[in-house]
Structures are given as C-alpha cells and as structure tokens.
Amino acid sequence: MGFLITLKYAIGEVFKIRALATIPGVIAISIWLFSMLLLYLDRTLQPHLPDFLQAGWFWVAKDTAESVLSVISGAAITTLGLVYSLVLIVFTLAAGNIGPRLLQRFTGDRVNQITAGLLGATFLVSLTVLHQTSETNVPVLSVNFSFLLAVLSVLQLIYFVQSVSRSVMIDEEVAEISRRLEDKLSQIVKSVEKQADKTSKSLKEKDCIPLKSVENGYLTMVEQETLYSLACEHDLEVKLLKKIGTFVLKDQQFITVTADRKLDDETRESIHEQIINCVYLTKSRSSVDDIEYAINVLIEIALRALSPGVNDTFTAISCIDRLTGALNSSVQCGLTEQSIVDDDGCVRVLIPGYTADSLIDAVFHPLRRSSSDNLLMLVTLANALSRLSEIAHPKLGDLLRVHGQLVYDSYASSNPLPEDLAHLKTRLDFVDIKQ
Structure with a gap:
C-alpha cells in the first residue's frame, strides 16, 4: 500500500511540474503511435477492405486525401497556438484579478490539457498520414481517422472556450476551492470520529529517535496508513511535531519516535529510513493535504x-x-488534533492538525x-x-x-x-x- 501511494504521489508530482506539457504530450504521442498501427493495417489489409470502405463516404482519392490532410494539419497547429494564447491570457487575468496562487490550479485543469493534447495529436497524425500518402498508397483508414480527430478537436475546442470563460469567473473559482476544502475537512472529521470511541494511552518512553529533515521544504503529505503499520510492527509511537503545510528547515527535528524498549542501532536506522520515506517535503505549497x-x-x-x-x-x-x-x-x-490508536488503545501516530x-x-x-x-x-x-x-x-x-x-x-x-x-x-x- 505504501509503495502504491508513493508511486501515485511521484507520478502526480511529475505531471504537476509541467502540467501543460507532460499530459498533453502523453496524449499526443499515444494517439500518434496508434496512427502508426492504422498505417500498418492500411498497408496489409488494403486489398481485403470491405466494399463499404472502398466507396461512398469512406473512400478518398489521392488528391482529396492530400488536400484534406493538409487543411487538417495546418488548422490543428494554428488552433493549438490559439489555445495556448488563450490560456496565457486567462493566467494573466487570474493572477491580476483573483490571485496568483490560482495559477497552479489552472495549469492542472484537465480541459486545457486534453484540448492541447488532442490538437497536438491531430497535427501529428495528419502530417504523418500525409507523408505516407502516394499514388500507389492511399491509407483509407488513417485518412478517416484523421478526419475523426478533426471532428473531435472542433467539439473539444467548443468545450474549451466554455471552460475558459467560466475559469475567470471569481464565484466559480471560489466555489471550486471551497468544495475541495470541504471534502478534505470532511475526510479528517471522519478519521477523527473513528478514533473518538477508543481510549488512548501513550507508551512509556524508554527510547526516543529524533528525526530531522534532510532538506528545506514544505511538509506536504504524510502516509498515515504506512506510518500506522510501521508503528504497530515495531511497537512505536510516531509523533509529528509540525502540521501539514509548515516550512521545515534542513536538519530541523520534525518527527519524534518513541519506544517502550531500548532499540539497537540497526533497528533505529531502519525505522529512521522508513519513516522519512513516508513524509514528503516539496518546494512549494499546494492544497493536496x-x-x-x-x-x-x-x-x-x-x-x-x-x-x-x-x-x-x-x-x-x-x-x-x-x-x-x-x-x-x-x-x-x-474537531480536535488527529491521533491514530490501535485496538489495544495505544497511540501509534500523532498528527498535529487543524482544530x-x-x-x-x-x-x-x-x-x-x-x-x-x-x-x-x-x-x-x-x-x-x-x-x-x-x-x-x-x-x-x-x-x-x-x-x-x-x-x-x-x-x-x-x-x-x-x-x-x-x-x-x-x-x-x-x-x-x-x-
């Protein structure tokens, strides 16, 4: 479970770094690679295509295919430039009128990312199919796929304009931020209520491991389930000294681990490493946790x-x-501070939170x-x-x-x-x- 949480968080951080580059890039490259498969099928299956693909709406001549693909590729790359221009305008308006810290949310907007990725894919696919079109080879499936991408791009562009127009409405942004805040607080309340009926007792301190930060950064996320499992496994009490969102200095103590027995050096080192891996420090704050x-x-x-x-x-x-x-x-x-108690009533994890x-x-x-x-x-x-x-x-x-x-x-x-x-x-x- 801890590994999956770590992997999910790491992937999220990668995508968040360049949110308007990574996700659109992945979408564009994925669809472009799929078009390679279609081109292969066109070459191998062309003589065996069913009759309805060799006449009517689906069949295209070489000159028609070249004209259509040229128009689609040119329009797609032009519209892609327009989309990024509109996004930059929205960024400017949001930073000036609403607040600069909302830019992180705008860059992670899925509508913006999908629109850019789809337009990029339409350009790459159309250009690639155009390159493979010749007198002896008119890839019917690929040409029709390019036409389908063009239709989807138009529909996505319409939705994008509607989404952008709403994104500069302050009331809409305030409502969205407060909804996420309410969801997060509700999760914390449910977690605290689960522990409310349990009687808690602290361990008798016979050994203490002070954990210090390995870098400067904001305490962004804590893997509570992994910390709890680790504390139960080694019979420990893990206490965070700083709440989520606090800026921690390098070599500053921010976690204390208490044991009711003397721990050997190897165990101390192993516990230290595992707990540090459950805590994430980032360069900037976000509303994740x-x-x-x-x-x-x-x-x-x-x-x-x-x-x-x-x-x-x-x-x-x-x-x-x-x-x-x-x-x-x-x-x-x-709401009181969050503590996770085991079935025997021993406090395993203490997280100073938001009362x-x-x-x-x-x-x-x-x-x-x-x-x-x-x-x-x-x-x-x-x-x-x-x-x-x-x-x-x-x-x-x-x-x-x-x-x-x-x-x-x-x-x-x-x-x-x-x-x-x-x-x-x-x-x-x-x-x-x-x-």
Whole structure:
C-alpha cells in the first residue's frame, strides 16, 4: 500500500511540474503511435477492405486525401497556438484579478490539457498520414481517422472556450476551492470520529529517535496508513511535531519516535529510513493535504477584493459564505488534533492538525481586521458567526461569542453612526454585547 501511494504521489508530482506539457504530450504521442498501427493495417489489409470502405463516404482519392490532410494539419497547429494564447491570457487575468496562487490550479485543469493534447495529436497524425500518402498508397483508414480527430478537436475546442470563460469567473473559482476544502475537512472529521470511541494511552518512553529533515521544504503529505503499520510492527509511537503545510528547515527535528524498549542501532536506522520515506517535503505549497493553504487562498481572494484598488465587497462576501460552508463539519464535531490508536488503545501516530478553534481563528481574524469600517462585510461576518453558533459543538460557543464581540468592537472603534452600530448589534443576538 505504501509503495502504491508513493508511486501515485511521484507520478502526480511529475505531471504537476509541467502540467501543460507532460499530459498533453502523453496524449499526443499515444494517439500518434496508434496512427502508426492504422498505417500498418492500411498497408496489409488494403486489398481485403470491405466494399463499404472502398466507396461512398469512406473512400478518398489521392488528391482529396492530400488536400484534406493538409487543411487538417495546418488548422490543428494554428488552433493549438490559439489555445495556448488563450490560456496565457486567462493566467494573466487570474493572477491580476483573483490571485496568483490560482495559477497552479489552472495549469492542472484537465480541459486545457486534453484540448492541447488532442490538437497536438491531430497535427501529428495528419502530417504523418500525409507523408505516407502516394499514388500507389492511399491509407483509407488513417485518412478517416484523421478526419475523426478533426471532428473531435472542433467539439473539444467548443468545450474549451466554455471552460475558459467560466475559469475567470471569481464565484466559480471560489466555489471550486471551497468544495475541495470541504471534502478534505470532511475526510479528517471522519478519521477523527473513528478514533473518538477508543481510549488512548501513550507508551512509556524508554527510547526516543529524533528525526530531522534532510532538506528545506514544505511538509506536504504524510502516509498515515504506512506510518500506522510501521508503528504497530515495531511497537512505536510516531509523533509529528509540525502540521501539514509548515516550512521545515534542513536538519530541523520534525518527527519524534518513541519506544517502550531500548532499540539497537540497526533497528533505529531502519525505522529512521522508513519513516522519512513516508513524509514528503516539496518546494512549494499546494492544497493536496494542506488545509491552511486552501483557506489562505480564499482569504487572499477576499482581502484582494477588499483592497481600495479592487473594491469588490461582494466577492469577499462570497468567500466568507463558502468558508463557513467548508467549516461546517469540523465545527459541528468540535474537531480536535488527529491521533491514530490501535485496538489495544495505544497511540501509534500523532498528527498535529487543524482544530476547530484554529480554523475559526484563521478565517475570522484576518477578515475582521480588514473590514473594521465596512458595515456590509461586518454584517456578513456576524451572520456567518451566527450560522456557525447554531450548529457548533457546545465547547465552541465561547469562542464564537468572542469573535462576535470582536466584530462589534472593531466597528465601534471606527466611530460609526449609532444607527449602523445598532444594526450590527441585531445580527449578533447570540452574543451578550459588552459596550
């Protein structure tokens, strides 16, 4: 299982490095190699082709085949250039209007990749078939395959234009990011709930292995199942000292392994190597397992929208609504730090994660500080806190009331009109406002 996870992650990293080159390239080369098979079949089976392929729509003369293939190959490579130009324009608009950190998501967009790959394949196939067409050899199957690729390319281009037009809509991007964030938080909540009924106890520490980072980088992903299996096998407790998304320095300790017995040097070295292989450090952050990164992207969009240069409060309001929706499951259960316990109640893996308290603080503090004189935003924040208070775990009630009081105090400090302050107070009916 660990090997498969490692292989999947490694392949994903390769494709992510050059997302607009690797995947389109693989698609184009694969279809082009398939056309080689068709050319071979044309040469070997031409005398035995059925009658319907030797007349009507499927049969083409040499001059017609050359003309059609020339038009298809020329149009495909021209359109491919247009597609990449449109993608670059979208990148520019997204970086300026939404946020530069969204570019990573755009480069990984499957519609962009498939469109580029299909157009590249159409060009290569048409050019190759044209090269093999002669007076004595008109590859009927291959010519018709090139025509089919041209039809598919037109349909894909139409879909691509529709996809590109949606990708610059801020509300669509905010909704997609928040959906992924909600899915990830829901997975963590389910994992924590599975462990909630188990009583846990820590091992008596008789030996400790401090693990240090071998390079600088962001802690991006942890193979929890592999770590758990390893801890059970050697009767260990593995504790991460840093949460996902933290930047770790080379030679900085970020994992502690505890054993209830003295370990020999060979075992220590083996455990060290296996655990290091379960943890991934990358040069840049991504939203694969990094909850804080996804939250920060949405907050960045909101703060950019609130800046004087943009002044788009309603985009910021959309971000708040989506963020509170994403926090729904974690606030309901009162999410705590994640620990994986075995059947005997021994803690095997400790992962410092995102508690409900820290998630609420991460969302509401920066947005409140940037909206101290914006009544529309503060009312939205108050409504968001009110919604969360209705479904929140009882232990989060005091924290939500503290945030409600801070929202009121922030607006009061901007010397507002008494009527506006009273209006905000009505939205904070779950808070005993201290004036």
